[in-house]
Amino acid sequence: MIDNAALVEELRQKFNYIEVNEQSTVIVPKDKLLEFMQALKDDYALDFLTNLTAVDYIDENKFEVIYNINSTAKGYTLMVKTSVDRDNPELPSVFPIWGGANWQEREVYDLLGIVFTGHPNLKRILLDYDYEGHPLRKDFQWKGGRE
């Protein structure tokens, strides 16, 4: 039932702007993100956004945003990655495509400071509203108290 390899191969042929790495992760440029995600949902039945998170690669001066998407009907899964510049971390929200991105994007914004444009309610979710800084960034410094 699960045939991830065939899916990735098909995607590679159809979308010439994507890259696929050796772990079958699809890497998509930031400006094509929404278009690609919409196609995944509409044409490939990838309707369930399980996971959305980001990683700070401070040495390469970029954030990587990771999307794990499942298909409830067909059973396959896909990992999509995109990277955004660390100095201006801004990328479009996938909330219009999957409602499940709502809280997950807020969490990423809260902890890493990545701004999702088009998100209906982008504000802090786990930390206090007036908290300064984004703790999951690698250059985050504790203020006061313990090291």
Next chain:
Amino acid sequence: MLRTQEFNINFGPQHPSTHGVFRVVLTMDGERIVRAEPICGYLHRGMEKLAESRTYPQFIPYTDRMDYLAAMLQNWGYVMAVEKLMGIEVPERAEYLRVISGELSRLTSHVLATGVYALDMGGFTGFLLCFREREKMMDLLEELTGSRMTLSYARIGGVAADVPEGWLDKLKKLMDEMPGYIDEYDGLITGNEIFQARTKAVGVLKPETAINYSLSGPVLRGSGVNYDLRKVKSYSIYDRFDFDVPLGENGDCFDRFFCRVREMRQSVRIIQQAIEQIKEIDGPIIAKVPKVLKPPKGEAYEEIESSKGIIGYYVVSDGSNKPYRVHVRRPSFINLGYLDEMLRGYLIADVVAILGSIDIVLGEVDC
């Protein structure tokens, strides 16, 4: 003409039905809810940040503290991700022990959810009844792992220890009694007219909405979506067991509750089959794993079906002995994402019914 205006009610942060510190700001129009704003983060401990300064095995006990009602399943998700990162093959006996302990953990979680939901709906006897069996299961888990709540049993490459002498017989005896107990819950709680009146046609969730909002576990299956990772992916050795995936029909609070009760019966079935099959299997309970774990550079995402829904672990390695980044996909957190829309139009008494039917654990929501 009476002058009316909207007003706010703070539901929580210390409301008994939220099972932890969680606040919902309700905007009311008379007795009806217009808007709800869930506020979490009271219990946020920065576990993902903590993980970056711990070695890979050291992070295992932290995972227990997230979903402390089904700690075994949290352990399992994490070690699976690290094993994938390192390419470790888990011995067969360890897989069976993980299934047995994991399903037992799921049972304790569902029994608690059932009992506490009965309490939320005003039935104290149901609460006591469920704790009676939960104690027996906790005793068994204590004998296996050494602690009652924050169980830490899974290890990278296998499990911590083999079962004690005679443990499987005790478990088998309890599992044979369990269907009788579940019949009791059905009679006392599920069949109760007041309970049904308060939960049926409340908090209705359409299947499309549930999928769109990434809800998982009994919340998703209560809406009739047949999506259980144990069947879909059959990770570990779940393809060796014969069990069904209970589904709801209307997607209301009653269906979500009832899915849990019926899932308990399936867990009992899985454990019974596992006890039979494990007798034939001898061998190591942990793979040969180096003392200092240094996974190669790369990343891994693994997800399993927990009692609350899909737990996913995303682990990034930079080649050192500490993870570069750990992210946990917590089912309780994401299941709350639809709460605002779900509460609109209902009465304030329904808030308890709806929130209870999602079965959240605040340790997991805030992480």
